[in-house]
Amino acid sequence: MRVAGGTLLRNLAGSIGILATVAGLAIGLPALDNALPAQRPVGSGSYPVGGGVTVTPPPDARLDVTLTRPGDTRGTAVFLVGSVRYVIVVTPFHGTLPEATERLRRKITAVRGHEITGQQFPTTTASGLPGVQGTYAAPGRGGRYLVFAGDGVAIEVTVAGTAPALRDALGAIEASTKTIAHRGGTA
Amino acid sequence: MTQTLRASRSAPVHPTPAWAHPGKSLLLPAFWVVLLLIAGGGLRLVVFIRESFATYPTATLTALVLFGLYAVPFCVFVAALDYLEREPPLLLATAFAWGGLVATSISIRGNAAVHNLIAKLASPGLAAEWGSAMAGPTVEETAKALGIVAIVLVARAQVNSILDGVVYGSLVGLGFQVVEDVVYAINAVAVAGRGDQVAPVVATFLLRGFLAGLWSHTLFGALAGAGIGYLAVRTDRSLFSRVGVAVLSVLGAMAIHFLWNSPLLSLGGGAGIFGDLFVKGLPPLLMILFLVRGVRHREADYYMAQLAALGDRRIATPDELRVLAHGHLRAGARRHAHGRAGIKGRHAVRRLQRAQARLAVELSRAGGIAVAGLPLPPATAVAPSPVGGAGVAVGVARMVPQPPGALVLGGPAAVRWRDRVLVERGRLLALGHPEATAPATRNGSIRRVVGGVAIFLASMVAVGLALIALGAS
Numbered sequence: 304m305r306v307a308g309g310t311l312l313r314n315l316a317g318s319i320g321i322l323a324t325v326a327g328l329a330i331g332l333p334a335l336d337n338a339l340p341a342q343r344p345v346g347s348g349s350y351p352v353g354g355g356v357t358v359t360p361p362p363d364a365r366l367d368v369t370l371t372r373p374g375d376t377r378g379t380a381v382f383l384v385g386s387v388r389y390v391i392v393v394t395p396f397h398g399t400l401p402e403a404t405e406r407l408r409r410k411i412t413a414v415r416g417h418e419i420t421g422q423q424f425p426t427t428t429a430s431g432l433p434g435v436q437g438t439y440a441a442p443g444r445g446g447r448y449l450v451f452a453g454d455g456v457a458i459e460v461t462v463a464g465t466a467p468a469l470r471d472a473l474g475a476i477e478a479s480t481k482t483i484a485h486r487g488g489t490a
Numbered sequence: 491m492t493q494t495l496r497a498s499r500s501a502p503v504h505p506t507p508a509w510a511h512p513g514k515s516l517l518l519p520a521f522w523v524v525l526l527l528i529a530g531g532g533l534r535l536v537v538f539i540r541e542s543f544a545t546y547p548t549a550t551l552t553a554l555v556l557f558g559l560y561a562v563p564f565c566v567f568v569a570a571l572d573y574l575e576r577e578p579p580l581l582l583a584t585a586f587a588w589g590g591l592v593a594t595s596i597s598i599r600g601n602a603a604v605h606n607l608i609a610k611l612a613s614p615g616l617a618a619e620w621g622s623a624m625a626g627p628t629v630e631e632t633a634k635a636l637g638i639v640a641i642v643l644v645a646r647a648q649v650n651s652i653l654d655g656v657v658y659g660s661l662v663g664l665g666f667q668v669v670e671d672v673v674y675a676i677n678a679v680a681v682a683g684r685g686d687q688v689a690p691v692v693a694t695f696l697l698r699g700f701l702a703g704l705w706s707h708t709l710f711g712a713l714a715g716a717g718i719g720y721l722a723v724r725t726d727r728s729l730f731s732r733v734g735v736a737v738l739s740v741l742g743a744m745a746i747h748f749l750w751n752s753p754l755l756s757l758g759g760g761a762g763i764f765g766d767l768f769v770k771g772l773p774p775l776l777m778i779l780f781l782v783r784g785v786r787h788r789e790a791d792y793y794m795a796q797l798a799a800l801g802d803r804r805i806a807t808p809d810e811l812r813v814l815a816h817g818h819l820r821a822g823a824r825r826h827a828h829g830r831a832g833i834k835g836r837h838a839v840r841r842l843q844r845a846q847a848r849l850a851v852e853l854s855r856a857g858g859i860a861v862a863g864l865p866l867p868p869a870t871a872v873a874p875s876p877v878g879g880a881g882v883a884v885g886v887a888r889m890v891p892q893p894p895g896a897l898v899l900g901g902p903a904a905v906r907w908r909d910r911v912l913v914e915r916g917r918l919l920a921l922g923h924p925e926a927t928a929p930a931t932r933n934g935s936i937r938r939v940v941g942g943v944a945i946f947l948a949s950m951v952a953v954g955l956a957l958i959a960l961g962a963s
Contacts, residue, residue, distance in 0.1 A: 306517045317643045318519040321636050325527065328629055329596045332603035339610045353618075368609040372618040406683040413545065413680065 341369045342383060353378010354393035354456050355486030361475035364389065384472040387464030391483070396457035403452035404435050407459045416442045430484040434458075445469050449480055458483060503575075503651045503792040504723055505854035508901060510647035512578070520643035524584065531591030535669065542676045546686045553675040556695045557668045564664050564708055570817045571786055572657045574793045574847045581645050585658045588637030589665025589711070593630065594673070597666075600629035623752035627744035630666070634711050635740045637662040638718045646722065651792075652785040655719015656712045663711025670707070671698045693957060700953045705750060705771035710743040713778050716785060717742075746774040767950065790815035793850040800853075805911050806846050809927040814846055818938070822928030831921040839926040842914035845907055852904035 306314075342365040349357045350366075353373040360366075361384050370381040370390075382389040396403055404423070411417050423437030426449060434451035446463040460483070462469070462476050515521045542550040568582075604625035609617035641658045642649050649655060671694065678690035698706075717739020721732045749755070755769050794815050797806045806814065813819040820843055827835035918924055 306514060311518070314518045314520050314643055317639065318523045321520070321640055321643070322523055324632065324636055325592075325596055328600040328633060330599075332600050332607075332629070336603040336606045336610070339607070341606070341610065366614075368614045368617075369606040371609070371614040373615050374618050378618075409685060410680075410683040413683070 336369075341367050343368060345382060349482070349484075350380060351378075352380040352391050352393050352458075354395070356391070356393045356456065356458055357482075357484050358391060359479060359482040361389070361472070361479045364475075364479075384476060385464070386468045387462060387472040387476070389472075389476050389479070390461045390463075392459045392461075394457050394459075395455060396452055397455060398452065398457075400433065400435065400450065400452045403457040403459070404450045406457070407448055407450050407461075408437075410459075411439050411446075411448060411461070414441070417446075426480075428483045429481045432458075432483060432485065447473070451483065451485075454485060456485060458485070503789055503854065504725075505650055505851070506647045508855055512580075512645075515644050518644060520640060524588070524640045524644055527592045528584070528587045531595040532587070534595050535591055538673070546676060546679050548686050549679040549688055549691050550676055552688045553672045553691045553694075556691065557672050557675070557699065560671075560695070560699050560703070561664060561668050564660070568657055568660050568664070571653065571660075571782065573817060573820070574790060574814075575650060575654070575851050577654060577657055578645070578648060581641060581648055581658070582661055584644070585637060585641055585661035586665035588640060589634060589662035589667075589707070590669035591665070593633035593637055593662065593666045594669045596633040597630045597670075600633070601625040604629060619753055623748050623754075626751045627747035630707070631710060631714065631740060631744045631747055634659075634662045634666055634707065635714045635718065635743075638711070638715050642718065642722045649719060649722045651723055651789045652716055652719040653782075653789045655715040655717070655722065656782055656785060657715070659711040659713070659715015659718065660708050661711070662715070663707035663709065666711070667703065667707040671695070671703075674698055696953045696957050701767060701950065701957075702750075702771075705746070705767075705775045709775060709778050710747050712782060713746070714740045714743040716781060719785075746778075749774070787815065793847070793854065796850040796853040797846060804915055805849065805908065807925055807927070810846070810925060813926065813928050814843055819928045823926045826928050827918075827923055827926065831918075831923040835918070835921050835923050838914055838917045838921060838923075842911065842918060842926050845910040845914055849904060849907035849911055852901070852907050856901045856904050 345360045345364050345366040347359075347362070349359050351357050351373055354375070354377050356378065358380065360380075360382050364382040364384050367381040367383060370379065372379045376395050378393045380391045382391075398406075408419055412419060418440050420438050420440050423435045426434050426436045428434070428451070432451045433453075434449055436447065436449040439446045439448060441463065443465065444463055445466050446461060447469075448462075449458075449460040451458040451460075460480055462473070464472065539550065539554070605617050605621040608621050608624060638655065638659050641662075649658070675691040675694040675698075678694045679687060682690045684690075717736040720739070721736035724732055724735075749770050750766075756766055794811045797814075798808075798811055800806075810823075813823045823843070824836045824839050827839040831838070915924075918926065
């Protein structure tokens with residue numbers, strides 16, 4: 304059982320072509336992606352998160368464009384304040400605020416090592432959106448979550464970072480969360 | 491003769507040579523490249539499934555079972571396409587594994603990178619709206635097309651016709667579709683944030699499996715496979731034109747995928763998916779089904795010519811040749827036999843049809859009957875018929891003797907299948923149902939089309955109502 308030399312060479316060339324294309328798609332494209340910066344200054348003023356929700360980001364916050372996805376009915380915005388991640392997720396939702404809160408708490412605890420800590424408290428935004436906020440902890444990091452729900456959407460906010468970074472950034476982030484607003488004024 | 495000419499002009503079949511041996515693939519670099527990539531993709535999927543089982547055991551099991559069952563009707567359809575000249579199961583499994591393990595692994599990394607690049611070079615808004623339309627067709631269709639090329643490289647002798655390209659392309663697409671949908675279903679469970687629930691899995695199954703499934707990766711893969719099959723088979727054409735057709739077919743698959751993923755022509759709103767379905771889904775589906783129908787009939791013409799040239803009514807009557815070439819007529823012949831001779835008649839017709847198909851393939855492999863009425867190749871063996879002048883007893887029936895001048899061609903395998911055909915013919919004679927044919931029904935095609943459309947519409951409405959009940963958004 305032998306294979307002709309010409310066939311073998313053509314097969315080798317084809318195999319190299321396949322491997323090169325696979326490498327180009329699975330390694331080359333991600334390498335090109337990594338070579339470009341993911342963060343950019345977000346600027347001042349109101350930022351549209353998606354689903355009709357807007358927020359004024361903290362001063363000097365940077366936007367992670369690779370994780371931020373605005374949309375008509377839903378959206379995600381990921382800001383970085385120093386090394387603290389400040390994430391706002393908007394999804395269509397027809398339940399109650401406690402249900403939305405429970406959903407976010409489950410998502411947080413579904414991540415290995417993440418635990419809800421302490422009590423949760425009611426909060427409101429400057430536009431009058433009612434919500435709740437609480438805290439959670441992860442190995443080496445602390446976090447805070449806020450949830451607003453109603454009018455067909457749920458707004459989930461998570462803030463996470465090391466304790467010193469969180470302490471430094473929390474004031475500006477709290478001021479930013481107060482500016483969350485939904486089209487029509489109520490969430 | 492018209493059919494024969496059509497087959498020879500537009501879709502020559504290159505039968506697998508008698509000297510082709512599966513073991514030769516082991517000597518080819520492409521075999522080891524494919525094996526390595528499938529092993530890598532498999533490992534990746536196993537890790538994902540294991541982690542999903544640890545977090546969402548019920549939902550993960552449900553997703554695997556539902557989408558595993560979902561693949562069955564597609565496999566049955568592909569098997570019906572592939573009835574006459576069956577592809578080796580190991581190669582079909584390789585095509586499926588490439589789609590499910592290799593192409594998905596490539597696409598997960600490639601898609602994310604393209605989305606990010608659009609967001610970085612343009613804006614997150616553009617990435618959100620057009621990212622899937624740009625990443626899906628380019629990365630996924632390329633990754634899947636590589637799988638069809640890999641099959642050609644590993645087992646060139648098994649890709650005998652454009653239809654074979656369609657079959658391998660469909661299976662690459664099906665593998666991709668099934669694994670991608672399982673990943674989507676498990677991700678939907680995680681995003682829902684309600685723990686180990688099956689509702690997001692069922693919603694994903696209905697949405698991605700039914701509403702978006704018919705015009706999805708299996709279809710795109712079939713189109714790309716037709717072009718790559720053309721590249722491999724039409725060696726009578728210039729390399730430039732063959733490569734051109736292959737590139738155009740892959741670009742066509744990309745264009746249909748782009749249209750489906752893009753916001754273009756989308757109606758939006760809750761009923762938007764149904765609008766998309768008719769505006770963006772049905773036309774490509776019908777176009778590709780029409781293409782597949784054409785290449786399938788042309789391959790059937792070629793194999794029917796092999797049997798017809800024997801000029802032996804005991805092997806196949808003209809009406810049986812007409813029936814054998816079409817899947818629905820084959821099924822009709824089995825039903826007809828059931829009506830006349832019960833389950834034994836149905837089984838005998840099934841075995842006869844299979845034996846006739848295998849005989850046609852073996853005749854072609856032995857260089858049997860050339861298409862377009864060409865004279866026999868000099869290498870063709872013409873074996874004497876063992877059937878004597880007084881006929882041969884099979885069961886309780888007596889076969890008629892071989893007609894004068896009837897040819898018995900091919901090697902030992904062809905002779906074996908010829909004998910098998912004669913045995914099954916004898917059984918049918920004994921059952922009083924000598925011919926495996928289907929009665930011609932008036933307006934049968936129209937009834938089938940209207941019935942199919944009605945069932946399709948009813949299914950879509952039912953799936954839509956189920957999605958509303960599940961609260962899918």
